[in-house]
Amino acid sequence: MSTGPQFDSVDMMLNMGPQHPATHGVFRMVLTVDGERVVDVTPHIGYLHRGTERLAEVESYGQVITLFDRVDYISNLNNELAFVRAGEKIMEVDAPERAQYIRVILAELNRVASHLLFIGTYAIDLGAMTPVMYCFRERERIENLFEHVTGARMMHNYMRIGGVKSDVPDDFVPWVHRLIGDVRKGVEETDKLLSTNEVFLGRTRGVGIIDGPMAVSCGLSGPSLRGSGIAYDVRKDDPYEIYPYLNYKVPVGENGDCWDRYYLRVLECYESLSMIEQCLNQLPDGPIMAAGRRIARPPAGEVFSHSENPRGDLGVYLISDGSDKPYRVKIRPPSFCNLIGLRPMTIGSYIADAVAILGSLDIVLGEVDR
């Protein structure tokens, strides 16, 4: 404390967003700062609210799949998978094994693509320009494969309740084998360049710490929760599709800081690539669509099903009244819950770290606002 004359100090309000390059979309937070320290943070969301859940109530089950493509527009296939699994549960059909393998291969590839986007943009947030070039190069390879298989780069509309739209092309298996080799090299390159960089470590190590109990109470999931040392992964804890047949590890962090959350995603890329290789070696022949009625009218009832999205636990609560349209569709958006953890993480940190903390949560505003 200075020994000179005493002045009263007031906290200053600092607005960040909705138009801000580091908020990854239209997200606004109001920081209350005392000097350089953040005293309080108030997130404001809803700029991208499109009423997806309400809209799903007037669409038939097949049409809702296209809405799920647009919920989390970075990992479209994982979102489709979440909905078609809920639909299969309520219609009491099972997808054939080949379709399940194809869906898992594509979902894991999309996980890698999503994590690559995260790594690249997170590096930009922290002032490193090069990794994003490497990451987008690799992501582009994956998008090219998606275009080859589904016909679209992002809004695929490929999965169906009971299977997939069409079988994969003949050159799918060699293409994916080649792709995995390329992408793995690219991830290693980026990993070597960024993960142990002195400046990067300085910006992320010990920043934005959240402890396990608090993270669970906030409803965090995915790498954001596992960074705090809680090994919760839906693929392991509530296995679905063909995940029980695959051999993989779920990396778990220790400190709950930004670097842990970042590095878990890098490790998940390696795990996902090895899972895809296993899937390709096991890929069986057979039908890709469950036999049965084409236009389905499920029995009245309700189901809750969830799956592991790149951002965490993506749940779908589906209520049917027996008609051809869902009565209520409720999405459990992992980004939405992860964002609840922003406040406990940010309070007490520096203003500049607020950007690093928000980036480490890897939010997609389309999913937060729905």
Added chain:
Amino acid sequence: MTEQDPLAGQPEAKGPEASAEKPVRHGPPIVVAEEQLNERGEQTAEQLARTLGALALDAAGRDDTPWARVDASQLHRAAEKCRDGEMGMDMLNLMLAVDWVDRIQMIYVLYSTTNNRKAILKADLPAEAPKISSVTDLWEAGSWYEREAHDLFGVEFPGNSDMSPLLLYEGFEGHPGLKSYPLNDYEEW
């Protein structure tokens, strides 16, 4: 369109007497799914019944997730028992409101990271002025879910200090999640 779905599209008046005048549904008869718990679900259901005791009005479940319906005034107590009792439900995985036209139903999906078990609590609220005590003091995640349900369904949560609009903008009129809220469907012109 050959078939009109009475539940979709057009705005409906609230209240049981209005729903009695609903047009008759055409098409095949409605089949109701049989709810059945598997072995793991039965175990969780036993735990849930032990935890809630007389608080549970009725209970059933599907696959590995049992549910129990409690009175709206007892929901907070039931949720607290689930969190602190043997079930150890430390995560509020999902919370949603459902508009059944004659009532609003709140559904709480609870998850335990230590026991890896899921359970669902349900509570029925009147369609007019729905109100239920907040669970924000039990789980941080409750705060945003409650603000969302307040925005979209008009449910009041005494105990949650911040009820400012979350998904909607300041001054938005109405509750777009309700079935009575007009949703412009496609029409021929």
